[in-house]
Every structure is written in C-alpha cells, then in structure tokens.
Amino acid sequence: MFLLIILNLFAFSFADTPVDCNTKDIIGQWKLEIENISDDPLVNCQAKSELSILDTKIINLEQPNIITNLKKQQIGTWTMIHNEGIDLFFDGKRYFTLFNYTVDEEGIVTSHCESMRPGWSRNNIIHPTNFSCFNGSKVNSKLQPVEPITRIIKPKIQLNEESEDDIEYSLNMKSKWIKRPFQSFNATFIHSHNKLITKKKDKQFPSHLDWSNHNLTNYIPSINFVDPVYNQGKCGSCYAFGALSMIESRILIASNYTIDVQLSQQEIVSCSPYTQGCNGGYGTTVNEWIIDHGISIRKCFPYRLKNQSEEQCSSKNCGDGNRIQKQANTDSIDQDDTKPQNTYFIDSYGYVGGYYGACTQEAMIVELQNGPIIVSIFASLDSFKTYHGWKQSKKYFSGDNNQENGIYRPLPDEYEQIKDANHIVLLVGYGTDGDDSEQLNRRNDEPEKYWIIQNSWGRSWGQDGQARILRGNNTILIEQEAEYANPYNVRIIDKRGSLWNKSANRGSVSYAIIQSPQFFALIGLSFIALILLIIAVIIGLFRRSIVHNEYTELVGIRISSGDINSGQEDEVSGDSSAQFVGSIGSG
Structure with missing residues (x-):
C-alpha cells in the first residue's frame, strides 16, 4: 500500500506551453514586427491580441546558432528554449518569445512553428527599461508567409501533489543553518553565455565534485554550498525551485560563503509572464525575468503553492528596502549600501554548451566547476519515483536489479517509456562508484560514473532528497539540457561587516594573497x-x-x-x- 501511495504521489509539470517545435522548423528567414517602447516595464506582451507596428526587421536563423542579415553577415546568435520558444540576441537587444499553438475542444494541441506569439524586446543589459512587444513569422525569399508548420500533440501538463506541511518544513529548514565565511576559498567563474565551449576531457578536472559536501582544501572540513531540500508541493514550480536554488548557491560561492540568501519562488510563479505559474516553465524563462526585473528575497513574497490567479503579484511586499534601484534615464544600477538588499540580479545565463541542443557531459563538468547547474530530466518512471538513495539501495534491491549500488538507471522495460523531459532538478556534482566511504559495493568490476542531483520533492525522496544518476549515457535525458546563471555584482562581507565589490577586488594581488592558505x-x-x-x-x-x-x-x-x-x-x-x-x- 505504501508503495502505491508513493507511486501516485509524484506527477510533474515542466511544460511552459504545450508546443512541440524543432530546430529544422525554425531554420530559415523570419520577419520581426516591433512596437514602440512601452511606458510599462512590466508590460505583458503575450496578453496582447494586436500590435501597433513601428519597425520591421528581416533576419536569417542559421545552424547552429547564428543570426545573419540579408547580406549574410553575422549580426548575432539565437537559441531554442526547449521545443517551445526562442531567444534572439542581435543589434544590442534581446528578443524572447514562444511559438504559437491552438487547442481544440478535446484538448488536442496543434503547434504552429512558423509563427511566434507576441514577445518582449529590450536592450541586452541588466535591468533594462525600454521594453517593446514584437511578433514574428517565417517568410520565404519573397518575404511572403511560408506554409503552416504544424504538429499535433496531446497536452502534457500535470501537477505534483504534496502537503503544505511538508513544504513549510522544507522551506523553514534553511533558517536553521549558520553560514560562516571561508577565507581560503576563491571561486573562479567561467562565463560562456552564447559561446561554444571547447570540449575538455574529464581528467582535466577533479574526478569528484559535490557542492553539497565540498572539500575546499586539505585544511578545511567539507562544507555545504547548496540549499536544503525544498518541496514544491502541488504546484508545478520545479523550474522556479531549481533555477533559484542554483542562483542562491552561486551567490554563496561568489560571496565567499558570506551571503546566504533565500529567493522567492512565489514571485516567479505569480509575477512573471515569461512562465505559466504552476503549469510550468524553464530555467531560461526564470533567468530572463531575473536579469530583466530582479528577484526578491523569500520573506518579501513567501511560497504559497498558489497560481497567478490565486496569489497576485501585488502580494509582493519589499517596499523601499531594495538596495539595487534603476537610475532614471540611464542604463546603470544604483546600489545603496545603507539599505538591506532585497532584490538580486544575474548578469549572464544560458544553456550549457552555448545553445539548446549543444549540451555534452564534458560541457556540464566544465560549468559545474563554477557552481551547481540545473538539468531537465524525464521523471515519470516508477523506478525513479521510488528511488531510495545510495545508502539504502542494498536493503531494497539485490542481485541484478538496477539500483544495488545506489546509482540510478531505469529498469530494462522502462526505457521505451522515456519521452520528453518533464522535470527540472539541481545538479550539484558528479563522482565515480566507490570514490567515497558511503558507496556500497559495486555491481561490476568497472567503476560507474554518476551525477549527483537534488530534487524538489522533499527529504523523504531518495537519499535525503538527493540521487545519484548514471553518468555518460544520457540516463533519463539528464545530459540533454542543462542551464546556468551567474549572479550580478556579488559583494563579499569581511569579518568587520564591511562590503567590497567582487569584480574590483577578487582579481587583485592583495586579495589573492589574503585568500591563500599560506x-x-x-x-x-x-x-x-x-x-x-x-x-x-x-x-x-x-x-x-x-x-x-x-x-x-x-x-x-x-x-x-x-x-x-x-x-x-x-x-x-x-x-x-x-x-x-x-x-x-x-x-
């Protein structure tokens, strides 16, 4: 009976919109029609039925992620957002939108991959104010609309069921933690926004890395740079929990373990028109919102398990406490150190590998050196729902079963069930079977490599909310789609409580000397x-x-x-x- 309850406990919500387009559908010539700049920086472009067109641009989308003009000159880059939307970067601006679709009375969805829904255009900077709405349509060489590119699919939106008590417990766990600075740690960030990452072999990096149990030096005990395990509950907000946990961890890393911040998942669910609230979203759409508008801390807008229609964005209450404010008529950000920081930004984000579809195991290992990342997986398999962790695997499994050594892999008859990714989790590290004292005896003579993920289903799932996933063969699609984001202008608090800018001091000789173990x-x-x-x-x-x-x-x-x-x-x-x-x- 308990097993049946567990099996029915988890359902998933990953789809932002029920659209299914692929790169082949998108490659070609597009016409973008752009409105004038809106007076409202929070304008919801997708709620508009018609646009007042001010400008038109013709661009070519080419493989693998190149934008060219009519003269075939490269002017920017682009990437798909999973199979539902697109990000365009050219002429100093960012364009983000989703593709069109229709739903009939029976719930059957038809994707229209030749046309874009109204989306957002703005300067490619942090916290822009010049938002415009635009739409796009694919055209031929004569700039005429192409034949409809349609694909019929069934809705893929389901919700995860959990209790509010479990969620309140998991969210409150973090308030019991005490963070202290570790002066010998010096994080080095590798920025790879929209750039191809040169492939590097595993042996060029540590064979084991776990940001939830990270060994900085031989002189300092391992410490945890990762949030406690959250529980998203009955709201399909895995994308918000995963993305914000990644950013929180990277802020802690960049601040030398001095800034422990809890960001608001409810703001993403209730305020961002880039996502569909409890009906799903992507890490990229979360990052789009944060680089555009920032993200408040959780005490300003606590998690309520409610959708946009139930928990309005007006519930957000940070008042004048935001330390980062936009200066009038400028593209710069004013920082008032006399006020507490209630809003955080990121300065770069993207898909690991440079664009959607370029992800590799090697690229994931490269980016993990900078901190946790998020990955999309297929989480609907019964064996995944009932995963018990690496400490308990021998108790529950034996013989030729797939989990005896605690490294998860689907059962043989489950592989054909794997379809599109439907869940986002935090990837905190990687390792090899037998490389720590907790690992059970291996099933094979050859050591197996694994990823370490942290889920948002509470501590009762897996090994206290974590799992080890077989690495190297795209198990449950884990190596197919990974995303990263880097926090903006993180400041380090020294022992006297003063603040100093990371970018201005972290690279200095004096800082390097002070940070050294010697x-x-x-x-x-x-x-x-x-x-x-x-x-x-x-x-x-x-x-x-x-x-x-x-x-x-x-x-x-x-x-x-x-x-x-x-x-x-x-x-x-x-x-x-x-x-x-x-x-x-x-x-």
Whole structure:
C-alpha cells in the first residue's frame, strides 16, 4: 500500500506551453514586427491580441546558432528554449518569445512553428527599461508567409501533489543553518553565455565534485554550498525551485560563503509572464525575468503553492528596502549600501554548451566547476519515483536489479517509456562508484560514473532528497539540457561587516594573497610565536622577581653578620666592613 501511495504521489509539470517545435522548423528567414517602447516595464506582451507596428526587421536563423542579415553577415546568435520558444540576441537587444499553438475542444494541441506569439524586446543589459512587444513569422525569399508548420500533440501538463506541511518544513529548514565565511576559498567563474565551449576531457578536472559536501582544501572540513531540500508541493514550480536554488548557491560561492540568501519562488510563479505559474516553465524563462526585473528575497513574497490567479503579484511586499534601484534615464544600477538588499540580479545565463541542443557531459563538468547547474530530466518512471538513495539501495534491491549500488538507471522495460523531459532538478556534482566511504559495493568490476542531483520533492525522496544518476549515457535525458546563471555584482562581507565589490577586488594581488592558505598559515604561526613570546616575557619577569628577592635576603644576612663581627673583633675596622657591604649591594 505504501508503495502505491508513493507511486501516485509524484506527477510533474515542466511544460511552459504545450508546443512541440524543432530546430529544422525554425531554420530559415523570419520577419520581426516591433512596437514602440512601452511606458510599462512590466508590460505583458503575450496578453496582447494586436500590435501597433513601428519597425520591421528581416533576419536569417542559421545552424547552429547564428543570426545573419540579408547580406549574410553575422549580426548575432539565437537559441531554442526547449521545443517551445526562442531567444534572439542581435543589434544590442534581446528578443524572447514562444511559438504559437491552438487547442481544440478535446484538448488536442496543434503547434504552429512558423509563427511566434507576441514577445518582449529590450536592450541586452541588466535591468533594462525600454521594453517593446514584437511578433514574428517565417517568410520565404519573397518575404511572403511560408506554409503552416504544424504538429499535433496531446497536452502534457500535470501537477505534483504534496502537503503544505511538508513544504513549510522544507522551506523553514534553511533558517536553521549558520553560514560562516571561508577565507581560503576563491571561486573562479567561467562565463560562456552564447559561446561554444571547447570540449575538455574529464581528467582535466577533479574526478569528484559535490557542492553539497565540498572539500575546499586539505585544511578545511567539507562544507555545504547548496540549499536544503525544498518541496514544491502541488504546484508545478520545479523550474522556479531549481533555477533559484542554483542562483542562491552561486551567490554563496561568489560571496565567499558570506551571503546566504533565500529567493522567492512565489514571485516567479505569480509575477512573471515569461512562465505559466504552476503549469510550468524553464530555467531560461526564470533567468530572463531575473536579469530583466530582479528577484526578491523569500520573506518579501513567501511560497504559497498558489497560481497567478490565486496569489497576485501585488502580494509582493519589499517596499523601499531594495538596495539595487534603476537610475532614471540611464542604463546603470544604483546600489545603496545603507539599505538591506532585497532584490538580486544575474548578469549572464544560458544553456550549457552555448545553445539548446549543444549540451555534452564534458560541457556540464566544465560549468559545474563554477557552481551547481540545473538539468531537465524525464521523471515519470516508477523506478525513479521510488528511488531510495545510495545508502539504502542494498536493503531494497539485490542481485541484478538496477539500483544495488545506489546509482540510478531505469529498469530494462522502462526505457521505451522515456519521452520528453518533464522535470527540472539541481545538479550539484558528479563522482565515480566507490570514490567515497558511503558507496556500497559495486555491481561490476568497472567503476560507474554518476551525477549527483537534488530534487524538489522533499527529504523523504531518495537519499535525503538527493540521487545519484548514471553518468555518460544520457540516463533519463539528464545530459540533454542543462542551464546556468551567474549572479550580478556579488559583494563579499569581511569579518568587520564591511562590503567590497567582487569584480574590483577578487582579481587583485592583495586579495589573492589574503585568500591563500599560506597566508593564513603564516598568520597562525605568527600568532603562536607572539603567544610564546608573551609567555617567555612573563616567565622572565617572574624569575627576575625571585632572584631579586633572594639577593635582598642575602644582603640582609651579610649586613647582620658584619655588625656582629665588628663588635667581637677589634682588628676589623668599620671602613673595611662598610666597603664589604657596599660591594655586595652593588651586585
């Protein structure tokens, strides 16, 4: 009975919109029609039925991710957003939208991959204000609309069922953690936004990496840079939990373990028109919102398991506490250090590998050196729902079963069930079977490689909410679609509580010296030497006091002896006695 309850417990919501377009559908010439700049930076372009066209642009989308003009000159880059939308980067602007679709009375969806829904155009900067709406249509060489490119699919939106008590417990776990700075850690970020990553072999990087149990140096115990396990509940918000957990971890890494922030999943669900709330979204659409508008901390807008229609964005309450504010008529951001920071931004984001479809195991390992990333997986298999973790696997599985060593792989008869990815999780690291003391005996003589994921289904799933997934063969599509984001202008808090800018100081020679383990070893040795010196001085003063007392006592004895002798022996003169006493006293 318990197993049946578990099997029915998890359903998934990953689809932003029920659209199914592929790269072949998109390659070709497109006409973009753009409105004038809106007065409202929060304009919901997809709610518009008609646009007042001000400008038209003709572009060519070419393989693998190149945008060219009519003269075949490269002017930018592009990427699919899964199979539902597109990001365009050219002429100093960013364009984001989803493809069109229709739904009939029976719920059957028809994708229209030759046309775009109204989307957003803005300057390719952090926190832009010049938002315009646009739409797009695929055209032929004569700039005429092409034949409809349609694909019929069934709806793929389902919801995850969990209790509110479980979610409140998992969200409150983080408030019990205490973070302290680790001065010897120096994070190095590899920015690869819309650039192809050169493939590197695993051996060029550590064979084991786990940001939830990370060993910085041989002198410091392993520490956890990852959030506690959350529970998304009955709202299909895995995309928000995954993306924000990634950003929270990377803020903690970039701030040298001094800024522990909890970001608002409910803001993404309730406020962002780039996603469909509890009906799903993608990491990229979360990152689009954060680079455009920022993300508030969770206490400004706590998680309520409610959709946009149930929990309006007006519930967000940060007041004037935002430390990062947009300066009027400029593209810069003003930072007031006298106010608490309630809003955070990112400065870059993208698909691992450079664009959707370019993800590889090697590229994932490269990006993981900078911090956790998010991955899309197919999570509907019964064996995945009932995964027990690597410590308990031997108890539940034996023989030729797929999970005896705790590394998850589907059962043989489940592979044909794997379809499109439908769930987003946090990828916190990787390793090899037998590379730690917790690992059970291997099933095979050849060590197996694995990924370490952290789910948003609460701590009761897997190994306290985590799982090890077989690495190297795209198990449950885990190596097909990975995403990253880098936090904007993270500031480091030193022991005195002052703030200093990472970009201005982290690369300096003095900062590198201060952050080195040798520096702290030298400081430690100097401190020990100082203590020993103080002890030596105290002992010296104490011994001198003892010697002085002994001398004083000896002088007193000599004086008394001299007086007695002078009275008994007439041959000894007073002058001689005085000289003798004087010689003792001067010593």
